[in-house]
Amino acid sequence: MKIKLIPNNEQDLSKVFIFLLPLVVLLSASINFLKDAFRSFSNVLPGNQVLNYGFLDKLSNQISFNFLFSFILVVTVVYLLSKSLGRSIIIFPLFFLTGLGLIGIEFIDVVLAFISPEQLLDLGNTSVLLLIKILLVGAFLGLILLNFLAKKEPSIFLSSQFLLGAVVFYLISLLIYRSEYTVMSDNFFINSMYLSTHIYVGCSFVFLSIFYFLITKGMQATLFSKTLGTISFWGYLFLLPWTGFKYFYGTTLPDWIENVSIYLSLSLIIPLLALIVNYSKTIATKENKEPVFSVLISFAFVVFGLTNVLQIISSISNVTPIVSLTNFEYSVRYGYMYSLILILIPFVYHLVPKIYGREFIYGRLETFNAYLLGTSVVATLSLNTLIGINSGFSWNAGANAGNPTIYGEGFLITWSLISTPYTFILFLSLLFLLSTFLFTLSTLKAIIGGSVTESETVSEISGDNDE
Amino acid sequence: MSELLAKVAEILGAPETLVQRSAEARAEASGNTVEEVLQSWAGGEAIAASVPAAETSVVEETPVEEVKEEVVVEEAPVETMEKVIEEESVELKKESSLIFIAGVLGVAMFTYFFAFAIPKNQSADLVAESLNNEVAVSQEVLKGAQVYNDLNCQSCHTQNVRLLIPDSQNGKILKNKFADEVIIKNTGLLRLGPDLSTSATREPTNNEKWLTRYLTDSASVRDTIPHPNYDFLSTSDLDYLLTYLLSLGEVNE
Numbered sequence: 001m002k003i004k005l006i007p008n009n010e011q012d013l014s015k016v017f018i019f020l021l022p023l024v025v026l027l028s029a030s031i032n033f034l035k036d037a038f039r040s041f042s043n044v045l046p047g048n049q050v051l052n053y054g055f056l057d058k059l060s061n062q063i064s065f066n067f068l069f070s071f072i073l074v075v076t077v078v079y080l081l082s083k084s085l086g087r088s089i090i091i092f093p094l095f096f097l098t099g100l101g102l103i104g105i106e107f108i109d110v111v112l113a114f115i116s117p118e119q120l121l122d123l124g125n126t127s128v129l130l131l132i133k134i135l136l137v138g139a140f141l142g143l144i145l146l147n148f149l150a151k152k153e154p155s156i157f158l159s160s161q162f163l164l165g166a167v168v169f170y171l172i173s174l175l176i177y178r179s180e181y182t183v184m185s186d187n188f189f190i191n192s193m194y195l196s197t198h199i200y201v202g203c204s205f206v207f208l209s210i211f212y213f214l215i216t217k218g219m220q221a222t223l224f225s226k227t228l229g230t231i232s233f234w235g236y237l238f239l240l241p242w243t244g245f246k247y248f249y250g251t252t253l254p255d256w257i258e259n260v261s262i263y264l265s266l267s268l269i270i271p272l273l274a275l276i277v278n279y280s281k282t283i284a285t286k287e288n289k290e291p292v293f294s295v296l297i298s299f300a301f302v303v304f305g306l307t308n309v310l311q312i313i314s315s316i317s318n319v320t321p322i323v324s325l326t327n328f329e330y331s332v333r334y335g336y337m338y339s340l341i342l343i344l345i346p347f348v349y350h351l352v353p354k355i356y357g358r359e360f361i362y363g364r365l366e367t368f369n370a371y372l373l374g375t376s377v378v379a380t381l382s383l384n385t386l387i388g389i390n391s392g393f394s395w396n397a398g399a400n401a402g403n404p405t406i407y408g409e410g411f412l413i414t415w416s417l418i419s420t421p422y423t424f425i426l427f428l429s430l431l432f433l434l435s436t437f438l439f440t441l442s443t444l445k446a447i448i449g450g451s452v453t454e455s456e457t458v459s460e461i462s463g464d465n466d467e
Numbered sequence: 468m469s470e471l472l473a474k475v476a477e478i479l480g481a482p483e484t485l486v487q488r489s490a491e492a493r494a495e496a497s498g499n500t501v502e503e504v505l506q507s508w509a510g511g512e513a514i515a516a517s518v519p520a521a522e523t524s525v526v527e528e529t530p531v532e533e534v535k536e537e538v539v540v541e542e543a544p545v546e547t548m549e550k551v552i553e554e555e556s557v558e559l560k561k562e563s564s565l566i567f568i569a570g571v572l573g574v575a576m577f578t579y580f581f582a583f584a585i586p587k588n589q590s591a592d593l594v595a596e597s598l599n600n601e602v603a604v605s606q607e608v609l610k611g612a613q614v615y616n617d618l619n620c621q622s623c624h625t626q627n628v629r630l631l632i633p634d635s636q637n638g639k640i641l642k643n644k645f646a647d648e649v650i651i652k653n654t655g656l657l658r659l660g661p662d663l664s665t666s667a668t669r670e671p672t673n674n675e676k677w678l679t680r681y682l683t684d685s686a687s688v689r690d691t692i693p694h695p696n697y698d699f700l701s702t703s704d705l706d707y708l709l710t711y712l713l714s715l716g717e718v719n720e
Contacts, residue, residue: 040693043686047696054619054695148564155562164568168575176583181648184627185590191656193583222484237571241578247656251627252594257586325625325658395658411661415692 010078010089013096014355017075018348019447022440024071025341028064029429029436035060036429040422050114062113064337065199067106069206072344073170074099074140076206077163079351080213081144084160086153090146098140105133130178137171158212158229165237166205172241173198185252192244195333200240203336207304208232208275210343214297215279218350220288224281228274235271239264243311247329249320265315272308292362292370293346299374300342306381307335322396327418328388331381338377345373345439352443358450369438376431383421383428390417471505604647604714611711612649614704618697625655626664626715660694665716678709 007013035056038045042053049055078099082089089095109129144167148160176193179186216223223229245253245261279301283294310332314323323329352360394414475490476483487501490508494501604612615621666672680687682705685694700708 038695042693042695043690044693047698049699052618052695052697052699054617054622057622058619145568148568151564156564156567161567164571168571172575172579175579179583179587181651183591183594184651184654185594186587187651187654187656189583189587189590197578222487234570234574237574238578242582245582252590254586254589254593257582325627325656327657327659329657391658411692 007096009092010082011355013099014075014079014351017071017078018351018355018443021071021075021344021348022436022443024068025344026433026436026440028060028068028341029433031056031060031063033426033429033433036422036426040419040426059110059113062106062110067103067110069198069202069337069340070102070106072340073163073166073202073206074103076209076347077140077144077167080159080209081147081163083213083217084153084157084163085147085151087147087151090150091143094139095143098136098143102133102136102140105129105136130174134171134174134178137167137174141167141171155226158223158226158233159209161230161233162205162209162212165233166202166209169197169201169205169241173202183252188245188248188251188253192248193241196241196244199333199336200243201236203340204236204240204304204307207300207336207340207343208236210340210347211279211297211301211304214343214346214350215282215286218288218293218346219283219286219297221282221284221286224278224285228278231274232271232278235268235274239268239271243268243315246315246320247324249324262315262317262320265311268308268312272305272312276305290362292367293349295370295374296342296346296349299370299377300339300346302374303335303342303377303381304339306378307332307339310335310381310385322392323388324392326388326392326395327384328392331384331388334384335381338381341436342373342377345370348439348443349446352446352450353453356447356450357453358446359453360446360450365438366442369435369442372431372438373435376428376435380425380428380432383425387418387421387425390414390421471502475505475508604650605710607707607710608714609647609649611707611709611714612647612653614700614708615653615711616649618708620663621653621655622657623655623659624661624663625658626662627654663712663715667713668716673713675709675713678712679705682708 007016034051035053038051038053038056045051078089078095112129144164148156148164173194176190176197179190181187181190212223212229215221242261242264245257246265249258249262251258286294288294310328313319314328314332349360349362349366352358391414394410394417472483472487472490476486481489486505486508490501490504493499493504663672671677677688681689681694682700683696683698685692685696697705697708
């Protein structure tokens with residue numbers, strides 16, 4: 001196994017990324033587990049500066065939604081862009097440096113959060129780091145646009161469409177994060193838009209990019225309908241950024257934007273249906289009969305679909321006030337992130353033979369892990385949904401003002417309703433951590449010890465596509 | 468099979484998908500397998516368009532020269548493929564990158580202005596019209612708000628009472644409008660623990676001694692509800708935090 005630290009082309013770079021990707025996922029799952037452990041047992045665990053809930057929560061967000069996301073985005077762009085545009089990446093050295101810089105700057109954010117949280121506030125969100133991040137994402141977007149303009153394929157494949165959408169909204173989310181806070185509602189505007197552009201659009205678009213690649217090229221099937229794919233692309237692109245405001249129903253936000261958010265969230269049913277039909281019809285023509293590979297893709301798709309359904313449910317007028325400001329939104333946020341992580345696993349399994357020329361064998365370990373991952377993720381999302389509804393009902397029942405906290409008895413009632421699901425979530429996040437460890441193990445085992453097979457060449461990477 | 472498919476696709480200069488579909492169509496029409504059709508195309512050989520028994524028998528009875536002529540004219544694979552490519556060319560129509568990029572950037576700009584910039588200004592104007600309360604906040608309170616933010620207390624506590632009553636009708640919350648940025652950030656977006664917007668107006672959270680014990684050793688006060696211990700805070704930071712918490716809910720009429 002040879003990995004070049006300074007790659008010459010997208011294949012060399014993909015080699016490095018595929019090697020590191022499971023480790024980054026493992027890091028994210030570890031911090032997530034620590035955070036969940038601290039939430040349930042915060043009064044018995046040591047409360048030092050590193051091991052307190054607030055610190056771990058911030059760190060977990062930065063690792064999962066910033067560092068891991070940027071890593072996955074760059075990996076996906078590096079491999080899939082050339083694949084779907086029918087040519088090798090132009091100005092590759094600059095592309096490599098920009099991608100590396102983007103991951104690097106997110107990593108510096110994480111390191112600063114760990115060693116010096118106070119400095120992070122000065123450097124992170126307000127000025128220097130964020131400005132550099134914006135410049136890097138802008139440069140990355142510019143290079144992608146150049147590659148788009150120089151494409152050799154007559155049509156624009158769905159994978160690359162979604163990648164472009166993800167990067168554009170990544171940039172928008174960073175620009176929004178630089179906005180000034182003047183009145184209370186700014187907190188809702190800035191956070192809601194950052195959340196929906198960075199996580200809802202970002203994670204789901206990278207997910208859909210990999211998803212369309214895997215159900216066609218990976219499953220060796222022919223895409224059922226490009227039109228349906230286009231409907232899902234423009235549908236999600238237009239609708240998803242608006243879906244966060246509904247969680248602030250009744251606040252100082254203008255009424256029209258709360259209502260528009262509710263109606264557009266309900267409209268998510270359109271791209272979702274287009275996606276479901278396209279998926280089911282496309283996999284009917286699959287030639288790849290590997291069951292574990294299909295199961296992993298199906299789980300990722302189920303989680304993504306479930307997340308969309310949660311978005312739609314939370315737009316129903318009777319439900320909206322109950323689920324606002326609760327863990328319900330967390331299940332949506334983590335739903336998009338988990339679906340991305342789940343689709344990443346078959347993507348890596350698919351790429352190991354192509355990039356490293358090592359055979360990947362789906363054994364008992366991989367089968368067990370696929371089901372472990374799928375069930376732990378679905379259960380975690382369901383429990384967060386349950387916590388959201390329970391606590392929402394509890395806060396509403398306690399007082400009309402939603403503040404049943406005099407002498408703390410209100411929160412005692414709430415905690416009695418939500419503590420058990422939290423304990424289960426802790427157990428599930430341990431299982432998720434185990435799954436990511438097994439995923440790392442499977443990947444490294446195949447990369448290091450797998451039997452030699454024919455790998456893809458650079459020209460093949462930039463070549464055929466079944467979409 | 469996939470190698471064969473790739474080879475044929477290379478010979479014919481057409482995408483694999485198209486070749487696969489064409490081969491399937493040809494196989495169905497001719498009664499052969501897809502592989503046989505592909506092999507014939509790979510070798511540049513012809514294959515019978517349809518081989519029903521009756522036609523075969525006719526061929527057998529036909530003079531040799533005539534059969535050859537028929538085969539060459541009707542079954543040349545290149546001609547067939549060209550025909551199929553023409554039929555399928557609708558799917559491979561050229562899409563302009565420029566139009567697509569313009570579309571995506573257009574939606575992004577539309578979203579930025581109509582979902583963010585315009586309503587954000589509108590919201591600030593609404594608040595400005597309905598209120599006249601730029602609250603003077605002491606430096607100690609501001610430092611406490613910063614400690615609150617650094618500890619990420621807002622990840623569990625909101626300062627936003629409004630599940631059924633909009634903020635615009637809640638006088639106590641309105642007192643925080645036009646405050647410092649860090650105070651606004653502390654509004655919080657998820658309520659796991661109690662809302663703290665009026666915590667200084669009620670027992671026991673208006674009691675400094677109780678708060679100090681709860682923040683540094685929560686189990687000694689309430690062991691049924693988990694709350695992090697902030698025993699690592701310096702004395703000054705703890706004091707600032709207490710000052711801030713004890714200011715929440717103050718009414719500056």
